[in-house]
Amino acid sequence: MIEGYLVEKSLDLLLSETWRLLKKYNLTMPTNKNDLEEAINYHLRDVKNWSSEVSIKDQQQSKLTKDVYINLDLYIYPKRIRISQDERIDIIPFKNIFENANNNIILLGQPGAGKTTSMKHLCHLLLYDEKFHPNIKFPIVIRLREFNTLSSKKYFTNENSGPIFERLFEVFGFKIFQNKKSTQEISNISLRIVKEKIVIDTLNKLGILIILDGYDEIIYKNMKSIFIDEIRLLCEQLENSYFVLTSRSGDFHYSIDRSVVYEIAPLHETQMYNFALKWLGNKSKAENLIKEIQNSPFADTAIRPLNLAHLCAIYERIGKIPDKPKTVYKKIINLLLEEWDEQRSVKRNSSYANFETDRKFEFLSNLSFMLTTSLNRSVFSSADLIKVYKKIHKDFGLEADEMKQVVNELETHTGLFIQAGFEFYEFSHKSLQEYLTAEYIVKLPTLLSNSTMLSRLPNELAIAITISSNPSMYFTELIFGRFCNIKFHDDFIKIFVNRLILEKPDFNMNRDVVIATLTLYSIYLGMQINDPDKSMQLSFFIFDPLTKEFEKFLEMIFRTNTKEIIFELYDVIDSLKTSENRIINILELKKNVSASTFPVRLYSRDIFMN
Template sequence: MSSLSREFLTMIARGYGLSEEQEEVFVALYGSDGNKVKVAESLHISPKALQARMTGVYRKFSVSGKGSGKFRQLQVWLLEKQQATSGKATTASTNVDIETLVEGCRENVKTFIQQRCGTMRVLGMEQPIGIGDIYINVNILEKLTGRRRLDMADLLENFNPDDFDRFGLGQVVQKRVSGLEAVQRYNKLMVLGKPGAGKTTFLKYLAIQCIGGAFQQTCVPITITLKNFAENRGQPDLLTFILGMLTDVSHADLLTILQAGRALLLLDGLDEVREEDSSRVLLDIQTVAERYPDNQFVMTCRIAAQDYTFQQFTEVEIADFDEKQIAVFATKWFCPQHPIKAERFIAKINANKRIQELGTNPLLLTLLCLIFEEKGNFKDNRAELYEEGIELLLEKWDSSRDIERDSVYKKLSPKRKEDLLGQIAFTTFIKSEYFFKRKTLEKPISDYIQNLPDVQADPEALLVSSRKVLRSIEAQHGLLVARAQGIYSFSHLTFQEYFTARNVIFAASHNPQYLEQVLHELVVHITEKRWREVFLLAAEMLPSADYLLELMKIQVDTLLVEDEKLQKFLSWGKEKSISVDVPYRFSAVRAFCFDLSFALSLARSLDHALSLDRTLSLALDLDLSLARVLDPSLARALVRALSLDRALDQDLSLALSLDLSIDLSLSLALSLALSLALDHTRALSLALSLDFSLALSFDLALALDLNRALDRTVALTSDPELKQAVHNLKAQLSDPEDNVEVEVFKQWWQSNGKAWIKGLRTVMIKYRNIGHDWQFSDAQIEKLGQYYEANQLLLDCLNGDCYVTRKVREKIEDTLLLPISS
């Protein structure tokens, strides 16, 4: 330890008015190695007398604190004062000297930095992982999301809860900059972020990059965990704490580096400092930043965790991961040992937008990787997956790092916190509120916490407590986040849906008599797309989903009950399914007939019938579809055409999709009746498309498809009358492959196409009971669409990870898509 000159100490002692006894102890103690026992012996006084004199010294210098911290605090100040008085650094007086000093200090702290910052280990990792092996370049938002001056209308612009990109909920569209670029741009940076956003990892990465020479290579990196500093025994000031931490760097050398502005100070976790330590820590940071302004400071804190503003610091926010960052993270996590698993993980998470939404948070993405690494897939029960993620944010993440939080909120157990979040989610979701003002949140929070012990019932005090709870939820877990000034939302729509479902189920579980009412209130939303995930999660959460599924089935059946034509349509589907001789359950055949007839009716009602025709071609003839270039609307129509069959009977949908391709029909030997029905419907759809497309341009490919469909029907059917009827229809068409006849064919079709289609319909109805022109109105088509989606939702719940008795399952499956009279 460097000593101070006795002349300087004497000058300081007399300048601060120390008594002779105080000066004697002060000069002896700070002019030597600081050993109090030796100094007491040399002065022929007791250690107790020495301590009494030093108490007076500390009072004269206004030094506060406890124990050895006061001694070191004063010592640092004296070293600085001596250097300032001499007008030069103790160990360096030229630029050459400072470069040598920095290089030596970097070498001295290298091992310390590598050990402290070179690895990370979170959650259930069996062993630490290198920062360089997993770190993903973070993006920074230079304008804080929660401080944007936007109103509700701005946030809701272009927001459609029935059909929106889930990544878009609360997504900030402002330009992002890389984390390193932000640090280079601002020499004092406050990096804010949600829990698990990667703030600590970012600081570790900066330290490793600095000590490795890839970033700020002329600076000495110094990492400080603010929680450890705040709770350090003796409550030293920040410089004293740093000096005690870096034992391989002398006090004088460190002060020289700070005065030269050659330190990279990385201060982690301001939000983790306890409330009773907060004022002292904030003052220390402010003092050091003001005393050594030329150094680089980077400090991290959770969003909404501090009201204090550092005037010199620029505040930025860590952005959520985007799809590309998720893929890079997963590749680093699983590779090089498991590259195939990395590809499967990326494919799976891209296919499930709700799970992908969770992956925008690095901590939750780590959880997803751990689960996938162990199981090779995500959990079948999504409610359990979300619950594990929420438990991680609510409880495990802070407790794993021994962090205690303050405020009224900490008096709530994790379960009670979930109950409160359930109240907030349900009251906002049921009103279609995805963004809500602070006042909207304060009411359910007040209602919930007013019965807690030690919470004042006075309205004003209750309001203050409610606001503290809201800030705690935002800061401690990030489950609620500010989207603009005074406007909040759940950080992920998935969480709002989960807590809404949880609120429904747990409210009923606390009062079984309330279950019937709650579930009846739920099923009225069965045609609303935004409630779809709530239904799926509720079915998974219930001990038995029988009653919910039965109520859903009743609600679905009543959707078309008042429309006579639609009931007639369902009766036709029932009759048709009974009439064909196939080894499949009737409900699957009804679904198949519904798909084709509904798609055909939809095609006739829309202007872009040509596109829908190509969708049918894709669904019904795979060999032709390979040559088609489709847009997303066509892909969605294909899923609509086949998904219900697949949900009911995988073998049926597989056989249909393959057998109706000529190359695979012999292999699967599908029923001749269904093959004929499929080809007839396809031929009709092609004909209709030709009819609609004449106004735009004649499509030769469609004419070729039409001829092939007719040829296939002739080839497959064993009914001579049907074979002859189709042959006669085909004979009316000229060969479209003959280029000379194209114009002739076009003219003929324009004159005779409608009559020809009518003839085709007559043949299809007479021989196969298909091809009916239902002439549904737009309102009826919309109603059929809702009915279809509701049946699909019912099946998805039935086939999800829920408990349902065999009796209820079979009853629902066997009675799907039947008219109400059945």
């Protein structure tokens, strides 16, 4: 794989200088040019195989990297250093990552943002496109998680120069020994210096890109500090070679001279379509998939390549995305909490390392609920987090002063919660914040009773109904037990009903759910009319903008229930006309039905009843 006159001359010169260096230290090296070429070619075959395919659990089979990769955008600095939410960060396309040729690169990104796949794409370009970067002859890939194994301990012994340098020494096929005629044994320090110099000289002679993939996947802190020291040394010594280090954003907080930091930006709409088109290989299917995603409540999760890849793989298998959004929420959260690391055989340590996946989920649900209900927004300051963390940390056996560490680990380990700027944080996907909050709500022993809190949660309550063990009963209890006693703002019911339609709860047979739905409609209609004395002689034009939404919602109810329930319990006693000249019936509870069970008076469109 490595060939060409310049490479041949570089190898000759390199070996000549290396032998002179070894002679000074009474060392010998049996490695010749053929050995060097063979060792490098062996590594490049491994790089070629590693970079050629991408694979995830939901796939029918692996995909070729060149067939599915789309060009990502990069922020020119990480989001976490923004001073305010309004600060806009310039972006560059990934293909221009080497425009500043004098710098090494640190590439950050959230879990599933496409860091490793981008490195595979980069290797493919360097191996097969001579014009991409003429000064780089070939890539060397070091997957940092491989140093977590027991067999990697050899890289951290006193006689070795450090894991990165030692691994590069191996890749080049160098072997050095004490000269048999020497009477003085070389010290470990001298041996390390020799190895480091050989590696640096080799890199500068050959013009190589070193890819250090997955700094965040290194388990042990003391190992991480060793790697950082080596990276700093590479930055100081490299002249004709460069490195790219990848890491999850929350796990890299260092300033490294002669390097530039980029962060992978979320996918925009065109990139999402191109991703689906490449994955599915069919324009019609890609358009249909993206349309389904955009019409779903979890559309915001598809801005992350890993999530979109799983949706594409599912669509490829069954021809559609899951009917129920709750299936997708669970899939993505499980993916981010545990499954993705399991697929890549990564085990992470953290302050809550003893938490099972369910316990991590409970902590995130609790955190989501507390932040949502107390602040009613998706962006939070450090002070907000400290306040909420103090309320819940004891329940999970976490230390009071470890808030920043825990939040950092949430970002590093899951990507569900991220630092979006200096001293402010946010959930990476609003829909997942809503789902986590709903999970907390639905597991409470009783329904929420705080009216202010309830009025802030139209989306979350709709999801809670959907994920409850009995959506009909939960919905009925919520309407009769809470909604009838609360004065909501104008948009609440609009948001609530529309989200229920999107979430598609499985309502079962239950006569109460029919009346509860008409009760909800009556509450909503009451907000649209001016009826101070509740008289039957109403003189106004009723504006009813949610007619079609309630029609769709009632269709869901009537799949398992009959409209006869309405006539069994209520009589039509009067009617009104809307501004569109449509009929609204006024219903009154029959005398033989207990008024303590159902509302005495309801409104119902003709179309709801016929």
